[in-house]
Amino acid sequence: MARRNANGRAAVTISHVAEASGVSRATVSRVVNGNASVKPEIAERVRSEIARLGYEPSPVAQSLSLGRTSTVGMVVPDLGNPTFQSILHGVNQAAASAGYRVLVADSGESDVDEPAIVEDLRRRTDAVIVCSPRMSAESLNAVIPRVVPAVVVNRDEPVPAARVVVDYAAGIVALGRHLVDLGHRRILHLDGPPGSNAQAARAVGLATLAHTYPDLVVLREPCGATIAAGEAAFERARASGATAVIGFNDLVALGLMGRAAEHGWRVPDDVSIAGFDDIPFAHLSRPGLTTVHVALESVGEAAWGALSHQFAEAVGADFRSFTPVLVVRGSTGPALPG
Amino acid sequence: MARRNANGRAAVTISHVAEASGVSRATVSRVVNGNASVKPEIAERVRSEIARLGYEPSPVAQSLSLGRTSTVGMVVPDLGNPTFQSILHGVNQAAASAGYRVLVADSGESDVDEPAIVEDLRRRTDAVIVCSPRMSAESLNAVIPRVVPAVVVNRDEPVPAARVVVDYAAGIVALGRHLVDLGHRRILHLDGPPGSNAQAARAVGLATLAHTYPDLVVLREPCGATIAAGEAAFERARASGATAVIGFNDLVALGLMGRAAEHGWRVPDDVSIAGFDDIPFAHLSRPGLTTVHVALESVGEAAWGALSHQFAEAVGADFRSFTPVLVVRGSTGPALPG
DNA sequence: CTGAAAGCGCTTACAG
DNA sequence: CTGAAAGCGCTTACAG
Numbered sequence: 001m002a003r004r005n006a007n008g009r010a011a012v013t014i015s016h017v018a019e020a021s022g023v024s025r026a027t028v029s030r031v032v033n034g035n036a037s038v039k040p041e042i043a044e045r046v047r048s049e050i051a052r053l054g055y056e057p058s059p060v061a062q063s064l065s066l067g068r069t070s071t072v073g074m075v076v077p078d079l080g081n082p083t084f085q086s087i088l089h090g091v092n093q094a095a096a097s098a099g100y101r102v103l104v105a106d107s108g109e110s111d112v113d114e115p116a117i118v119e120d121l122r123r124r125t126d127a128v129i130v131c132s133p134r135m136s137a138e139s140l141n142a143v144i145p146r147v148v149p150a151v152v153v154n155r156d157e158p159v160p161a162a163r164v165v166v167d168y169a170a171g172i173v174a175l176g177r178h179l180v181d182l183g184h185r186r187i188l189h190l191d192g193p194p195g196s197n198a199q200a201a202r203a204v205g206l207a208t209l210a211h212t213y214p215d216l217v218v219l220r221e222p223c224g225a226t227i228a229a230g231e232a233a234f235e236r237a238r239a240s241g242a243t244a245v246i247g248f249n250d251l252v253a254l255g256l257m258g259r260a261a262e263h264g265w266r267v268p269d270d271v272s273i274a275g276f277d278d279i280p281f282a283h284l285s286r287p288g289l290t291t292v293h294v295a296l297e298s299v300g301e302a303a304w305g306a307l308s309h310q311f312a313e314a315v316g317a318d319f320r321s322f323t324p325v326l327v328v329r330g331s332t333g334p335a336l337p338g
Numbered sequence: 339m340a341r342r343n344a345n346g347r348a349a350v351t352i353s354h355v356a357e358a359s360g361v362s363r364a365t366v367s368r369v370v371n372g373n374a375s376v377k378p379e380i381a382e383r384v385r386s387e388i389a390r391l392g393y394e395p396s397p398v399a400q401s402l403s404l405g406r407t408s409t410v411g412m413v414v415p416d417l418g419n420p421t422f423q424s425i426l427h428g429v430n431q432a433a434a435s436a437g438y439r440v441l442v443a444d445s446g447e448s449d450v451d452e453p454a455i456v457e458d459l460r461r462r463t464d465a466v467i468v469c470s471p472r473m474s475a476e477s478l479n480a481v482i483p484r485v486v487p488a489v490v491v492n493r494d495e496p497v498p499a500a501r502v503v504v505d506y507a508a509g510i511v512a513l514g515r516h517l518v519d520l521g522h523r524r525i526l527h528l529d530g531p532p533g534s535n536a537q538a539a540r541a542v543g544l545a546t547l548a549h550t551y552p553d554l555v556v557l558r559e560p561c562g563a564t565i566a567a568g569e570a571a572f573e574r575a576r577a578s579g580a581t582a583v584i585g586f587n588d589l590v591a592l593g594l595m596g597r598a599a600e601h602g603w604r605v606p607d608d609v610s611i612a613g614f615d616d617i618p619f620a621h622l623s624r625p626g627l628t629t630v631h632v633a634l635e636s637v638g639e640a641a642w643g644a645l646s647h648q649f650a651e652a653v654g655a656d657f658r659s660f661t662p663v664l665v666v667r668g669s670t671g672p673a674l675p676g
Numbered sequence: 677c678t679g680a681a682a683g684c685g686c687t688t689a690c691a692g
Numbered sequence: 693c694t695g696a697a698a699g700c701g702c703t704t705a706c707a708g
Contacts, residue, residue: 013685024695029687039693059462060407061685063398064700071441071462079427080635082420089417092444101462103409103441106430124397124409124439227618254622261624280565280589281619284596297418351701362679367703377677399701402684 012053020049032057071101072307073121074129075114079106082279083296084131087153090300091129098308100126111135115143122147127307129153133197149310151303154197162306164299164320168198168276171292171324172205173212175246175274178290178326180213183335184244184272187216190223190233190256192248202248223252230255238265243272243335250275250282250291257285257331268333278327287330294324350391358387370395409439410645411459411466413452417444420617421634422469425491428638429467436646438464449473453481460485465645467491472533487648489641492535500644502637502658506536506614509630509662510543511550513584513612516628516664518551521673522582522610525554528561528571528594530586540586561590568593576603581610581673588613588620588629595623595669606671616665625668632662 014032018025023042030038031046038046049055063069074091076084092102105121107114111134122128127149132140137157144150144161151162172189179187189206192199203220210218219240223233230252237245237256247253253275260267267273267287275282278293302320309318352370356363361380368376369384376384387393401407412429414422430440443459445452449472460466465487470478475495482488482499489500510527517525527544530537541558548556557578561571568590575583575594585591591613598605605611605625613620616631640658647656 011685015685025686026688026695026697027693030694033687037693042693056457056461058402058685059458060398060401061700062687064396064402064684064702065686065688067700069398079423079430082423085417085420085423088442089444092417092442093446096444096446101441101443101459103439104426104430105439106427106434108431108434119394120397121439123394227622251618254619258622258624281592281622284565284592284619284623286596286599286624349701352703353701363702364679364681364704365677368678371703375677380677396701399684400703402686402700403702403704405684 011058012055014055014057016053017046017049017055020053021046068126069124070099071103071125072127072129072304073103073105073118073125074131075105075107075118075121076131077107077111077114077134079104083277086296087131087300087303090297091304092300093297094301094304098304107132111139115139118143118147122150127151127310129303129307134193134195149307151306151310153299153303156197156201162310162318164302164306165322166294166296166299167321167323168201169205169208171276171294171326172202172246173208174324174326175276175290175292176205176209176213176216176218178328179244179246179272179274179332180209180216182244182272182332185216185335186219186240186242186244188219188221188237188240188242188245190230190237190245190247190252191220192223192225192252194222199248223248225249225252227251227255227258230257231259234259234263237271238263244332245271245273247273247275250277250279250289253289253291253331254281254285257289267331270336272332272335274332276324282327283329285331290329290332291327292324293327295322298322349396350393352393352395354391355384355387355393358391359384406464407462408437409441409463410642411441411443411456411463412469413443413445413456413459413466414469415445415449415452415472417442421615424634425469425638425641428635429642430638431635432639432642436642445470449477453477456481456485460488465489465648467641467645472531472535487645489644489648491637491641494535494539500648500656502640502644503660504632504634504637505659505661506539507543507546509614509632509664510540510584511546512662512664513614513628513630514543514547514551514554514556516666517582517584517610517612517670518547518554520582520610520670523554523673524557524578524580524582526557526559526575526578526580526583528568528575528583528585528590529558530561530563530590532560537586561586563587563590565589565593565596568595569597572597572601575609576601582670583609583611585611585613588615588617588627591627591629591669592619592623595627605669607674610670610673612670614662620665621667623669628667628670629665630662631665633660636660 014025014028017028031043095102105117107117114135129151131153152159206218223229275289275291278291282289282291352363352366356366369381433440443455445455452473467489469491490497544556561567613627613629616629620627620629
């Protein structure tokens with residue numbers, strides 16, 4: 001069936017150009033791609049016919065013929081999540097400057113469907129970037145070898161592919177150290193979604209802290225990853241007796257700060273509050289939110305980099321780790337004496 | 339060239355399955371697609387070979403053969419912008435449930451490259467969604483007919499395609515009315531990026547307000563669309579003598595509110611401040627930000643709806659308009675008497 | 677119910 | 693420098 005645009009006009013193909021120019025399709029292909037030498041006057045004639053007819057090669061046909069699509073896929077659990085949006089943005093920027101497009105798939109947080117989505121996406125593209133904080137390690141290990149070149153983002157366990165991660169544990173340690181230096185000895189962490197990679201890393205960081213500072217009491221409360229979860233944790237946070245609270249992320253911390261303000265729990269005089277991620281709003285609260293900055297766009301760029309590296313040489317799994325940096329603002333201060 | 343995955347193993351094709359099953363490729367195709375009738379025992383044999391070999395049809399080959407890709411493209415000026423992220427999320431959700439994928443292209447705010455990006459994207463997909471607040475009307479009118487089925491988001495001028503818009507002017511009018519009801523008679527609007535469609539619509543809304551309330555003074559200051567722009571507008575806002583300020587968006591309004599707090603300009607006692615968009619952080623500021631809520635995910639879903647409508651019937655341009663709704667929080671209050 | 681053949685729109689050895 | 697031919701992996705009238 002001839003390709004048609006929706007106006008019902010058949011699209012112009014390489015055959016039309018060949019016929020109009022009085023040459024073979026091979027020759028047209030050569031002038032379009034500029035790789036083999038074509039007699040200048042013929043090339044000129046072909047070019048003018050291309051312009052006159054408005055010919056553009058079909059990427060689909062080229063993909064089938066060449067065996068590559070110049071497209072990479074990216075799977076995320078939730079496009080509505082600013083974290084993945086930032087990573088996607090970074091990937092997209094980097095890929096675009098190399099002439100690649102990115103095809104996104106939102107798995108809707110469904111960890112069971114994810115392997116199938118990853119495979120399907122891979123069939124439509126030259127490589128995949130997998131951001132799947134919830135997928136089980138077994139699923140990941142089963143699916144990754146089938147879809148290389150691939151890069152896995154934010155998974156701490158070894159996988160048979162390139163990997164780029166954020167060192168969340170180091171971020172928590174830096175934050176904890178800051179609080180200890182301010183005199184805090186009873187710190188509460190509001191946990192994120194159970195089973196998520198980020199939460200597991202926070203737990204590791206908290207354990208490191210507790211081990212490093214024997215006189216430090218580290219408490220944990222189940223909470224979540226949203227503003228509403230932070231708001232809902234207010235009573236438990238106050239009842240914990242902690243002098244400093246670390247939210248799983250900035251949303252949680254800001255939600256908690258909002259409730260604290262409403263209930264006269266002063267920040268940082270009565271309690272220090274810190275977040276994680278350094279979203280753009282972190283500096284807008286009063287006081288500004290102490291947090292840890294994660295260069296998510298760089299993570300996306302690094303993911304692309306790992307892919308293009310695999311395109312060039314067939315080498316396997318390399319590894320990039322990004323260390324978050326502490327950003328101190330007004331929401332953390334000295335612990336009250338006594 | 340045989341398609342290979344990056345392990346160097348050739349991918350399994352329909353021919354392999356046909357040979358292994360002792361039938362023709364046509365028959366394999368039939369059982370894969372389930373459309374024509376195949377003798378049950380043969381179908382069973384083919385299915386088991388498919389499972390054994392791990393065969394999956396190539397979407398690229400199917401696309402070339404069928405003339406459709408089951409993919410739609412979406413062009414946005416900046417993926418980093420939460421507005422487009424939300425629209426994309428809505429599109430993606432709706433498209434996914436219809437078995438379509440979405441291919442995103444970020445034009446990097448370059449209005450000159452956009453027409454080419456739109457055309458290229460369209461060649462790889464079955465339709466395009468164009469979110470190009472800056473592209474000139476002429477460019478838009480030139481490119482759209484070449485890429486139908488298409489839908490244009492947030493452009494107020496007529497275009498030869500389906501269109502879905504947010505009625506920004508109505509939003510501003512609702513906000514202005516609210517302020518007038520509170521007694522404000524001198525209102526400042528902090529303008530967004532010149533030339534953007536949203537800014538043009540705000541200007542229309544402001545003019546409507548001025549016309550509706552003859553004793554109302556409507557001031558405007560060039561500003562921008564970011565937190566930093568809102569912060570930078572503080573001095574000019576205070577100097578304007580306005581009793582109420584409307585930010586181009588919530589970011590601007592929050593930036594302004596932050597500076598106001600620092601300088602002892604009390605909200606809403608000394609000045610009322612309102613934003614636009616109702617981002618998730620709008621209710622987190624103290625006081626909460628009065629703003630106008632825009633259902634961006636619904637806009638995305640409607641864009642998909644307009645496309646699938648065009649897939650079904652070849653009919654042309656329909657139109658959907660979303661009216662923002664006023665959300666009153668604590669940042670706006672009565673104007674001071676006198 | 678099934679297969680041989682042509683076609684989708686390209687690219688690229690291979691000959692000349 | 694150029695063309696005829698085969699191939700990429702599918703689908704679908706058309707015959708039988």
